[in-house]
Amino acid sequence: MNLILMGAPGAGKGTHAKDIVARFDIPHISTGDILREEVAKGTELGTTAKSYMEAGKLLPDDIIIEIIKKRLQEDDCRNGFLFDGFPRTIVQAEMLDKIADIEAVIYLKCDDDILLKRLTGRRMTEDGKIYNIYFDPPPENVKVYQRDDDNEETIRERLKIFYDTFSPIMDFYEGKGAFYEIKGDDAREKVFDTILTILNIM
Numbered sequence: 700m701n702l703i704l705m706g707a708p709g710a711g712k713g714t715h716a717k718d719i720v721a722r723f724d725i726p727h728i729s730t731g732d733i734l735r736e737e738v739a740k741g742t743e744l745g746t747t748a749k750s751y752m753e754a755g756k757l758l759p760d761d762i763i764i765e766i767i768k769k770r771l772q773e774d775d776c777r778n779g780f781l782f783d784g785f786p787r788t789i790v791q792a793e794m795l796d797k798i799a800d801i802e803a804v805i806y807l808k809c810d811d812d813i814l815l816k817r818l819t820g821r822r823m824t825e826d827g828k829i830y831n832i833y834f835d836p837p838p839e840n841v842k843v844y845q846r847d848d849d850n851e852e853t854i855r856e857r858l859k860i861f862y863d864t865f866s867p868i869m870d871f872y873e874g875k876g877a878f879y880e881i882k883g884d885d886a887r888e889k890v891f892d893t894i895l896t897i898l899n900i901m
């Protein structure tokens with residue numbers, strides 16, 4: 700199953716991606732996570748990525764496309780994959796179209812005020828557990844950190860870029876009959892149920 704999860708920053712792509720890949724035994728490929736790993740390792744790619752990410756800007760398409768081509772050659776992709784944070788531009792979507800058939804693009808639609816609170820309030824632990832100081836505060840003894848790009852100025856830029864680039868990508872997949880919009884601000888279980896319903900009718 701070849702799937703794409705779309706949504707503005709803070710829409711919950713990472714959370715729902717975990718539920719989907721656990722059910723379907725496909726890898727969760729997040730370009731944001733791949734880039735953050737490169738930044739943490741201090742590679743050349745990481746150094747380039749860091750400046751774009753800190754400004755909330757997208758990396759150049761050719762860099763992202765190289766990353767994806769390499770990742771799709773790995774063994775775990777033979778039964779499919781779930782993309783999160785890719786494609787982010789129409790150029791990326793067109794490139795992907797040449798190398799894979801996408802069965803469903805699920806768009807998690809959320810209100811902007813919820814997105815802002817989710818992002819400004821987001822805190823995570825080293826092992827990836829996500830808390831939110833407004834909705835789900837971390838216990839006092841748990842050490843949390845904030846993503847470098849989760850500050851209000853960068854968040855506004857990330858949201859703006861998302862909305863600027865979203866429509867052509869949506870049109871592209873709608874044209875292929877593969878686009879499904881769902882309400883992303885419902886409870887986690889409800890969102891997952893809706894996703895399962897979509898995937899079962901495909």
Ligand code: ADP
Nearest residue numbers: 708730731751752755756757758763784785787
């Ligand atoms: P979010 O969706 O919360 O903004 P991501 O983790 O998906 O976060 O991405 C973080 C940053 O990584 C983006 O702001 C951008 O700089 C970079 N990035 C991730 N995926 C892509 C992509 N497909 N194309 C270009 N830049 C990307």
